[in-house]
Amino acid sequence: MSNLENPEYWLGMRINGERYVLPASSVQSVFLYPEAEQSLKDLRISGVVVHEGAPVYLRNHFQVLRFNRRSENIADWQQVLKPGAAPWIVVLKDGLNKGLGFRVNNISGPFHASVLSDSLFVHHNGIDHLLVEAS
Numbered sequence: 001m002s003n004l005e006n007p008e009y010w011l012g013m014r015i016n017g018e019r020y021v022l023p024a025s026s027v028q029s030v031f032l033y034p035e036a037e038q039s040l041k042d043l044r045i046s047g048v049v050v051h052e053g054a055p056v057y058l059r060n061h062f063q064v065l066r067f068n069r070r071s072e073n074i075a076d077w078q079q080v081l082k083p084g085a086a087p088w089i090v091v092l093k094d095g096l097n098k099g100l101g102f103r104v105n106n107i108s109g110p111f112h113a114s115v116l117s118d119s120l121f122v123h124h125n126g127i128d129h130l131l132v133e134a135s
Contacts, residue, residue: 008113011030020129022133033089056101057099
């Protein structure tokens with residue numbers, strides 16, 4: 001039997017039909033924002049939304065997340081999500097990505113689960129979620 005890492009809370013996300021999971025400890029906030037983001041052309045800033053009085057600078061999920069998996073579905077991973085199809089925004093908490101957000105189709109959790117130390121997946125409620133982390 002493989003060793004289990006300490007159990008942790010996870011945030012499940014659906015992106016382009018696939019299920020991913022991010023440690024909840026790396027998430028600052030999650031909120032529903034189905035409207036298109038603002039574009040401030042004069043300041044050359046695009047993809048800005050305001051949440052709780054603070055700006056959130058949106059990036060594509062593939063610009064701020066990474067995973068350790070073969071690139072068999074890299075075209076699906078790098079498909080840009082449209083605001084109407086991806087109303088949820090996840091904002092990252094720490095490091096260089098602090099305050100950066102990205103859109104996802106849907107969320108689940110946070111939920112508590114253990115992960116095998118050599119696994120790339122977190123199993124929850126009969127579903128495997130691919131483990132990703134902030135890049």
